[in-house]
Amino acid sequence: KKAFIIAIVAVFCATCGYMGTKLFIDPEYTASTRVYMLNRSDEKVVMYTDYQISSEMLSDYKVLITGRNVTKEVVDILGLDMHYSDLARKIKVTSPEESRFVQINVTDTDPVEAAAIANTVREVASVQIKELMDVDAVNLVFEAEVPDHATAPNTMMNAIMAGGGGAVLTIAILIIVFVMDDSMRSEEDVLRYMGLSVVGIIPNTDEL
Numbered sequence: 001k002k003a004f005i006i007a008i009v010a011v012f013c014a015t016c017g018y019m020g021t022k023l024f025i026d027p028e029y030t031a032s033t034r035v036y037m038l039n040r041s042d043e044k045v046v047m048y049t050d051y052q053i054s055s056e057m058l059s060d061y062k063v064l065i066t067g068r069n070v071t072k073e074v075v076d077i078l079g080l081d082m083h084y085s086d087l088a089r090k091i092k093v094t095s096p097e098e099s100r101f102v103q104i105n106v107t108d109t110d111p112v113e114a115a116a117i118a119n120t121v122r123e124v125a126s127v128q129i130k131e132l133m134d135v136d137a138v139n140l141v142f143e144a145e146v147p148d149h150a151t152a153p154n155t156m157m158n159a160i161m162a163g164g165g166g167a168v169l170t171i172a173i174l175i176i177v178f179v180m181d182d183s184m185r186s187e188e189d190v191l192r193y194m195g196l197s198v199v200g201i202i203p204n205t206d207e208l
Helices: 004-025 056-065 068-079 084-088 113-131 153-181 188-195
Strands: 027-038 091-092 099-110 137-142
Touching: 004 153, 027 113, 056 068, 056 091, 056 099, 056 113, 068 084, 068 113, 099 113, 113 137
Parallel strands: none
Antiparallel strands: 027 099, 027 137, 091 099
């Protein structure tokens, strides 16, 4: 009986979620650059394990790339108006399909700045990796380009979540109201709760 109310609230909340995302949340852009890590054995033959990065090695790369040595130098080079620790939170390091490829993703509200940061982080980190981690070569696969579309926020997902949340909250409120309502609605209620028999029923003439 309350489905119409639930639907109205869900649509209203979804609209608020959509408009709120559009008006109050700045879009974020992700720029990506990729390098290839090359290690060789003493015999100068590429081993099978050289084609893969272990989880430990990837963790080491993440620590180095997002560490103070790299991020602080990037901030200085680009003259960024942020602390190096804030820059570190914008950087995500991954290894696609457990290969020797390392991808550096940088997310920022400015797409041009995101690309500039990603490429500078790659350049600075490449030097640090070869010096500190005994990597023979850090070869460029592709540079970061200026992204042409935002990667966050997901406007439609926020709208769906807001609509679903509104519907669930409305259902919960309606259930609580129904459970706490102790009014008599039928002859059976009078007999069950008061132990009295119904002699007669007076019709509601307003509904006739």
